[in-house]
Amino acid sequence: MILVFGGTTEGRIAVSTLDEGEGGYFYSTLSDAQEIECAHGTRISGSMSADSMLSFCKQHGIRIIVDAAHPFATRLHDTVAVTADRLAIPVIRLERLPADCESDHIIPCSDFNDAIGKMRHDGVTRLLALTGVNTISPLKPFWEKRETFFRILDREDSVKKALDAGFPTSRLIYYRPDDTPRLISELHPNAIITKESGASGGFAEKVQAAIQHNILIYVVRRPPLPKSFITVEGTHGLRRAIERLLPQFYPLHTGFTTGSCATAAAKAALIALLTGEKRTEITFRIPEGERMAMSVKSVETRDEDATATVIKDAGDDPDVTDKSEISARVAFARHEGIRFSGGEGIGIVTLPGLGLEVGEAAINPVPRRMITEELTALYAGGLDVTISLKGGAELAARTFNPRVGISGGVSIIGTSGIVRPFSHEAFVESLCREMNVAIAMGCRPIVVNSGAKSEKFLKKLFPALPPQGFIHYGNAIGEIMTISRDLGVESLVIGILIGKAVKLAEGHIDTHSHKTTFNRDFLLNVARECGCSQEASVAISGMNIARELWSILSPSDAEMFFQEILRRCHEQCARIYPGNLESILLSDDGSIFYSSRSYLSRESNKSTK
Known part of the structure; x- marks a missing residue:
């Protein structure tokens, strides 16, 4: 079993990564405030002392601890380190990716006392604090004598902490997404203070807002982690660390x-x-x-x-x-x-x-x-x-x-x-697991795509969909359609790159190069049947690989040809999957795409006339 400490964006990454495996895990947060679905994990909440964590790990046979908690949760990090040392359990620290920003406006601080000293020295008199409610007490020596506004979560427990620390309610501001530029414009602080929160904590956006308004931003560095922790920075590093430490957790290794x-x-x-x-x-x-x-x-x-x-x-x-x-x-x-x-x-x-x-x-x-x-x-x-x-x-x-x-x-x-492993039998099993996770997460639609390249493009079309809503089918288009049908998926989007699309359009639901190859004669027939020019046929006759189609066809020929290819792809998928299906044909750079919605709309209009 694996024990995860989360409650953060990294906690969600840990859950998504662990749900790809076959083993069980516990997902622990301080409170129940974070909404998250664990397909294969058990959700628990509440603070753990060193003794209670030790007892929990012994009772449940914990083999690995994943620390995905906030970087500034020092008490938890220390408790995890003590527990892991006593039980000889490895700890994987899922750390935040660093934010890619540098600026002369940034004043690094080793801790809050250092920050107070530097702000006093620099003459800061009006401060916007974006460090969270738990830092009101450490910053009290500053805000007692200087005008300070604290942004906190709009929750009863957060407000109580602020009041218990003696902070005036008139200077409390409740968190709203992406509101830092607005707050600076309205409050006119001459400095901001924040934590080194990394990419997932919106650090770059805070720095950009400070630069835009030409004010300083004091950054409290992350406290050091115990040296025994194995540090990774995302889903791939986490999975590979678990594969090494607990090989049986994943049936196939990356x-x-x-x-x-x-x-x-x-x-x-x-x-x-x-x-x-x-x-x-x-x-x-x-x-x-x-x-x-x-x-x-x-x-x-x-x-x-x-x-x-x-x-x-x-x-x-x-x-x-x-x-x-x-x-x-x-x-x-x-x-x-x-x-x-x-x-x-x-x-x-x-x-x-x-x-x-x-x-x-x-x-x-x-x-x-x-x-x-x-x-x-x-x-x-x-x-x-x-x-x-x-x-x-x-x-x-x-x-x-x-x-x-x-x-x-x-x-x-x-x-x-x-x-990622593509042994066919195990791969199909993993598709089932991923689809079940997406369904459990309430993803609508579920977007299936061949791999990382097409997923990158499709994420721009579905920005609100969580990572679990995107599933790689590799070459197993027939299998992913069958799985979607059998599991009762209500709404499905399939993204297809041109190399696989020309094979699928011909009727090959397994697009692996060992099973089917590029068929120039089929493409010539498609071009003739959809009314393309003679120049299009000449160009197709001289091509060698499918991706050349994007550059060799005139705009008018391309419109007819790609819509016909996509129509045929859609029909092949719809024969297996009867639900609400949208098919999208993507170019190699993601800048051009054709959607089945366009021709389905035209066909519907024809039928009503």
């Missing part, structure tokens, strides 16, 4: 993409080149912002270059590059910026449509960006980066690369940095 491996290797090589240090573990950030860690197999240095090698861990995904050696050679260069090249086992792009120039090494844009961000943070000069994958030429023959115009090796890929 892994790293080749892009993440190349990033870790390149960073290890540059550190060795700059400092001579040969690290055995490297931290780096994946595209979602989480900091991850990866072991380094070896590092070799010379005067002007260094090479580091990592071992690809694909988890339980049947990836042909699993356990391969991925190396990065980094060398000083006279040119500006970073130039990439492919070494042993890395393919060359021979056809357009892959987002890379013909003749370039098959190192995709997202891994290039990951590597660039990590290396430029360490070194401002020019660098040459060469990525290699041992045995890549032989492995490429077992992939789809030759069909899409990548010759001589594999691709360095990955849009999320993380590989």
Whole structure:
């Protein structure tokens, strides 16, 4: 069993991550104020002393504690540390992602006493405090003599705490979302004080408001955590930590993409080149912002270059590059910026449509960006980066690369940095679990999409939907429709990228490249049947991969062609799932999409005439 301490945004992330597993867990909050559904967990509330926490862990066989509580909940952190030490239980600290903002307006403070001293020294006389009701007492030496407004939650217990501390009710302000700019405009403080709350605490928005009104913002740094805690920053880090500490909790384990491996290797090589240090573990950030860690197999240095090698861990995904050696050679260069090249086992792009120039090494844009961000943070000069994958030429023959115009090796890929397991039977079971969670959470609609890329686009269309409402179907479109039908899902949205859409439109409900391939003749028939021009047929005859369709068709042909493709996709899905279904065709950059609502509306209008 796992015990989670939450009550925060990170608590919700923990619940969402744990509900993907098969094990049980407890979700503990101080009060019942947070509304949250735990599909596989038991909700508990109330304060725990060291003795009661110790007793609870013994009674329920707790194997891992996840501390997802507020960064400033120091008493809880200390109690967790004492309990974990006595019972030899590992603690995973789900920490908040740092807010990406720097400004001369920020005055860092080690604690509230430090903040009081700095505000007095700087002559602050009118303060807006955004630090919460529990900080009224620590800041009393300041607000007793200087005009201070406190923003607190509009709850009876919060008001009572403020009154008990002797704070005047006339200067209490009740929290409203995104109201910091308005409060500054109305109250005219000459400073703000807040906690280093991180991205989920709205820290960046507070800093921006202070900059906009040209006032100082005093930031109380997070208190240090116990050194024994294992710190992670999001769902991927949390899941991988649990997979390592309690392997049976998840039936299948995640892994790293080749892009993440190349990033870790390149960073290890540059550190060795700059400092001579040969690290055995490297931290780096994946595209979602989480900091991850990866072991380094070896590092070799010379005067002007260094090479580091990592071992690809694909988890339980049947990836042909699993356990391969991925190396990065980094060398000083006279040119500006970073130039990439492919070494042993890395393919060359021979056809357009892959987002890379013909003749370039098959190192995709997202891994290039990951590597660039990590290396430029360490070194401002020019660098040459060469990525290699041992045995890549032989492995490429077992992939789809030759069909899409990548010759001589594999691709360095990955849009999320993380590989999720796709063993088909277990994957379908995981789809059922995720769908059940979405239903339990009351998600409406439920949005199904092929992976991280399409999910990113769809989240912009459904910003109010919680993370549990988005489910990745991979290639199992038929299975996700069947699951949705059998579980009685009332409203479903399916997002489809063009590569899978042309296969689904032809009637293939499993779009894996091993099961079905790109069919040019089918697309020519579609173009003719929907009235596209002869130029469209000529363009389709010369194409090599589906994503070229976005660029080779004229606007008028594209409108007819993509609507027809989507109509056929919608019909294939509707044959299985009879509920309220919307189908959305997404372009590769998410800027263009066609929805089934448009043609369904036209068909309805026709039937009433």
